[in-house]
Amino acid sequence: MIEGARRALARHPTLAGAGGSALALLAYLTVRDPHRPSAPLACPVKLATGLDCPGCGGLRVVHDLLHGDLDAAVHDNPFLLVCGPLLAALVVRSRAGAAMPHNQVLAPRLAYGLAGSAAAWMVVRNLPRWPLKPAVG
Numbered sequence: 001m002i003e004g005a006r007r008a009l010a011r012h013p014t015l016a017g018a019g020g021s022a023l024a025l026l027a028y029l030t031v032r033d034p035h036r037p038s039a040p041l042a043c044p045v046k047l048a049t050g051l052d053c054p055g056c057g058g059l060r061v062v063h064d065l066l067h068g069d070l071d072a073a074v075h076d077n078p079f080l081l082v083c084g085p086l087l088a089a090l091v092v093r094s095r096a097g098a099a100m101p102h103n104q105v106l107a108p109r110l111a112y113g114l115a116g117s118a119a120a121w122m123v124v125r126n127l128p129r130w131p132l133k134p135a136v137g
């Protein structure tokens with residue numbers, strides 16, 4: 001089984017790199033709390049504009065899930081909570097499965113749909129009365 005996994009990773013080095021990076025990030029978020037204002041990873045969109053981007057709160061969502069706090073994860077970024085695993089599964093499936101034309105990662109309609117949904121999410125979450133703001137502090 002280990003030899004089979006080793007051969008599969010050798011055939012898909014991008015997946016191996018992404019998987020290793022994801023494991024490193026999970027290990028980091030297990031011990032570091034991104035809710036603290038002194039967290040070293042800040043969003044460049046938030047820093048430049050003051051607006052929450054579609055991904056703001058993503059590290060906090062992962063941290064919350066690693067610590068079993070689903071309520072806090074929903075509060076930090078419900079869009080990523082739903083779309084993140086879906087997008088990851090689609091990318092892994094497309095990279096590991098059948099080849100897409102022109103080396104595409106996602107089908108164009110799906111990619112445009114996700115991009116439009118992310119843009120709509122960014123607008124909604126920055127409305128003045130939107131109740132779910134990423135928790136910091």
Ligand SMILES: [Zn+2]
Pocket residue numbers: 043044045046052053054055056057
């Ligand atoms: Zn952001």
